[in-house]
Amino acid sequence: MVSRFVGRFLLPSLLNSKYVIPNLLSDSERFIFNKYNLTTVRNYAKSKDKGKDKKGKGGKVEINPLMISELVPVNKLKERCESSIEKMKEDFTKNLSLRSTTGAIDTLPIKYDGKEYELQELAQIVRKNPKTLVINFASFPQVIPDVLKAIQNSGLNLNPQQDGTTLYVPVPKVTKEHREALARNAKILFIKCRDSIKDIQNEYIKKTKKQTDVSEDLVFSVNKQISALCDGYVVEAKTLYDHKHKELVGN
Secondary structure, three states: OOOHHHHHHHHHHHHHHHOOOOOOHHHOHHHHHHHOOOOOOOOOOOOOOOOOOOOOOOOOOOOOOOHHHOOOOOHHHHHHHHHHHHHHHHHHHHHHOOOHHHHOOOOOOEEEEOOOHHHHOOOOEEEEOEEEEEEEEOOOOHHHHHHHHHHHOOOOOOEEEEEEEEEEEEEOOOOOOHHHHHHHHHHHHHHHHHHHHHHHHHHHHHHHHHOOOOOHHHHHHHHHHHHHHHHHHHHHHHHHHHHHHHHHHHH
């Protein structure tokens, strides 16, 4: 009778219970628990899947110069991008000096009669005192109007005064406004460099697309590599600009 009761009522109740804690059982229940070798079981809810993995950013593009050279001259591509960066660095040096010394102005580019010259090729430049530069055009006075225009557009914050064939250039105090003006010019030069590199990138990508005797997969892969290569040069230019901007604004 007892066995029938255990088998029909109590045992199923214990087996179906989520938690069986022996210490909380009565003496009769503990007897049954031990007799039938029941064990405590705790059913943990399984965590649900968190959904599909989010797509991560595209992996780094590996640049294979040999593959690129199958479609375009990769060395020429690199040379042109590097030239754009070198031009920006030269412009930084020539036009973004915090102090208007003879070293900063003597290489100022002057366009005259369809050609470009450095100022030091056209005149004698002397530092009269810490606050004044003297530029003598006695041997080449006809170039003075072009020099005045170049100085005005140089971003050096100079205001030359003409006396015959001589220019007297007061060296301004470095002000916050002057620093900010130079920083703006630095950004303009960086954007010019960046756009130049992007133009080179687009030019070479167009060249690959014009080729009809190669597979589409090769063209696609090479174009990705060209873009990655040019992006690297843009990052280099941006790093140079950031450093120059920090130098100019004094932060």
